[in-house]
Amino acid sequence: MKPTIDSTASNAALRAVIIEDEFPAARLLASTLRRLRPQWNITTLPGNIEDSVHWFNSNPHPELIFLDIQLSDGNSFDFLSQARPTSIIIFTTAYDEYAVRAFNVNSIDYILKPVDESRLLEAIVKYETLIGGSCSPRPADYLENLLESLQAPVKRYRTRFLIAGADRYRPLSVDDIAYFYSENKITFAVTHTAQEYTIDLSLNKLIEQLDPDQFFRANRQMIVGIHSIAHIEPYFNGKISVTVKPRHKTLVTISEEKVTAFKLWLNF
Template identity: 45%
Template sequence: MNQTVKIILVEDELYNLRLLEGMIKKLRPEWEIVQTFDSVKESVDWLRNNVHPDLFFMDVQLADGLCFSIFDQVEIKSMVIFTTAYDNYAIRAFKVNSIDYLLKPFKEKDLVAAIQKFENLVALSTGRVQKQDYSEILEAIRGGEKKYRKRFLISKGEAFYKLPVEDIAYFYSENRVTTAVTFNRQNHVIDFSLEALEEQLEPAEFFRANRQIIVNIHATEKIENYFGGKLKVKLNPPIEEPVIVSRLKATDFKQWMGR
C-alpha cells in the first residue's frame, strides 16, 4: 500500500507516543500523522469539527477515562488499532472486536503485523469496514480486572499486624527467604517467593528489577547507566547491595519509571 494513509495517535504517555511515532515513520514513511491527542476530551473536541483519519492508534486507558468514551460522543467509522497495557483477560476481547491491538511495551514485529492486517482489510473491503462493537472489550476491562494484593498479615511474637502494600519500598530474596522492607526501614519476613509476589503486586507500582529484588516505584530515587547496557538503581531507603537491572530489562524498566 503506497497511498498516503492519514492516522491519529491517541496516547497519554509521552514515552509511548514518541516510540509509536518513530516506529510508524520508520515502517511507513509515506503515512501522515495528522494529530496526536492525550485525552478523551481533546480527541472528542477535534473529531467533532474535522475530517476523520483512515486509522486510529488508540490507548485504552487515558488520563481522563477509557477511550471508549470517545465512541459514545462521536461516531467513529475509521479503523482502530488499540494500544494497551492490559494482558490476559482482555486479549480475547481485543482479538475478536477490533482490527488489532498492540500490547505495551511496543514491539516492532507486533506493529508490523497490525499494519499488515489493516492494509489487508483495506484491500479486501475497498476502505469500507463495518462499525466495530467495543462493548465486549469494555466489559472485559471493567469486569475482568485482576485484583492485586493490598496488604500482608505479618507476625510479631504472638501478635499479628496488617502491613499495607503501599508501605513497602521493596522485597528482596536472600537464601530463599523473602523480606519486605518498609519506607520507615522496618524489615518483615514474607511467606512468598518473589515469583509469587510478581503475580500479586500491581505492576504499575512494583517491578522485578532482577532475580533478587522487586522495587516500589516510589522507592526508586535515581537510575544510572551501567556497563553493558545495564542500569544501576538507587533506592530510598538504601539497600546494601547495588541494584542492577539487566540489559534485557533496561528498556522496560525506564518505560515503567516514566508512566
C-alpha cells in the same frame, strides 16, 4: 512538542491513525508501520483528546487506530466515548505489568512501548486475519464491548501475607512492605522498619497479585513499592539507579527499556 498531523494520500490503501502523546514514540511507530506496510495511509494525530476528537468529527474514520492508553489530557476511554470511532483499535502502552490484561480481549490487541517491530507485525497480522483488511466491517457491538472492557471492575489485589514463625503464624500487611527481593531463589519482603520475612512466592507470581499502582517490577531480582522510593539518578547505558528506603544491600537499577514505564508509574 506534540505530534502534528502527517498523512499520505492513497485511495486504495488501508487507513490507519496513530494517537500518541509522546512525539518520539509516535514517530517510531509511524516509521515502523510504513516499513512493514508501505501501502497503508498513515496519519499521526496529536496525542490529546480534544484535537483527536475534532479530527474524527471532521474526517472519515480510518479502518485502524493505534491508540495510546494514557493521553496528555485524559485516557483512551474519554477519547472513545467522545469520538465514537468506527475503527478497530490496537492499544499502545508503556505499562507492562497490568494495563495490557484489561485490553487483550476479543479482537483487541496491544503493543508495549518502545515498539518492537516483531510484536507490531504480530498485531497487524492479527488484525488482518480477524478483520480481513479494509474490506470487512467490524462487529456491530465492537465499540460498546470495548468501552465496557475499559470500565471493567478493578481487580482485587493481595492485602496481606501469612508469615510462619517458630511456633505461630502472624499476618503481614502489604501496606507495611517497602519492597521485595529475590536471592538464591528465595523471596524476601522488607518492611518500612527494615524487618525481613520470607515469602513463599516467586517474584513472577507476586507481581500478578500486587496492586500495580503500588508496586513495580524493577528488575529480575526486585519489586519496589511506591513509598520505598527515596530518589532516582541517571546510571550508565540509559539505565537509572533507584535509592530505596530502607537501604537495600545491592544497587537497584532500572533497565533502559523500563525507564519510561517506571517514570510513568511514579507520576501516575
